[in-house]
Amino acid sequence: MRNIFTKLCVAATIGAAALVAAPAAHAVGVTAADTHPEQATFTTAPAGEVSIQAAGDGTPAGAIQWYKNHLGSTGWQGLCEKAAENSYGVTGVWASANAHWNGASPKHTTGTPPAGSFVYWNISAYGHVGIADGSGGFYATSVGGAIGHGSSVSYFNNYRGWTPAAVPHQ
Template identity: 50%
Template sequence: MRTIYPAATLAAALLFGGASVASAAPADVYAEVTAADIADPGAVIVDSPAALAAARTAAQAIAWYSSRNGSTAYQGYCEKAARLSWNRTTHHASAIEHWRSSDGARHTTGTPPRGAFVFWNISAYGHVGIADGSGGVWATSVNGAIGHARQGYFANYLGWKPGNSN
């Protein structure tokens, strides 16, 4: 059975040591899923408290990129970098496959929220990065390495999908 945990629960689990707190979470954490839970963009859908402890936040996904600023280790592997930044269990062969998949709602307007996957159609494989929430992105291939740039740095913007550890 999958359970939706509100973002506040995730933050508390991460703040107080991960799985040990998540496994001892109050009974209301396991409450029935409501429409409000589903509408919460910060909610994390997982199968267990252990999976909750492994889930990342948008800040942690951005920190993953930030801590690798200038690295060329992921050149040509933008989808892998995006997946690793969120510690995702879902794998896609390419950024364009991720964009076209049913893995998250596609949005083509508006400023992508902090931690969202941002997509461009720059090759047969596409390109993906992570939004900073202010119109910028962290991505591979920024001046030949992982870096931070304005969303318009790459041509042929496709849109964004919510970031998550699913």
């Protein structure tokens, strides 16, 4: 009986790991020429600050927590829109960051984006999107080659602006 229980526990652990595994990387046009590395900071979440329950729960705080939980991950490289959507607990809403920018409203091109709002750049054929930290910085893919934190939206060239924090929908 104990052997069966052990096998079930191992199978459940492997299954759970498969559910949270990062998607495969796909290279999309964010290059070193598009970034200002001095505008990035890399942090790891101290023990006790990572909240799996809050991440991806459809709230601005949950979206930020999702990015904090994935700091350093390279699994979403080339999938910035998917990461932004996943941070709000959805996926497959917009085909790209450009499509999200073009379809979302209202658009703001000035001011400090509130925490959890979407921030956009026009730096590739698909654009780029991340989530604002509320202090003028953001979380996104392609920050130093991984999910990271930039202390200013000036980290990437061609900043477009922001749209309000909300679960992505068309």
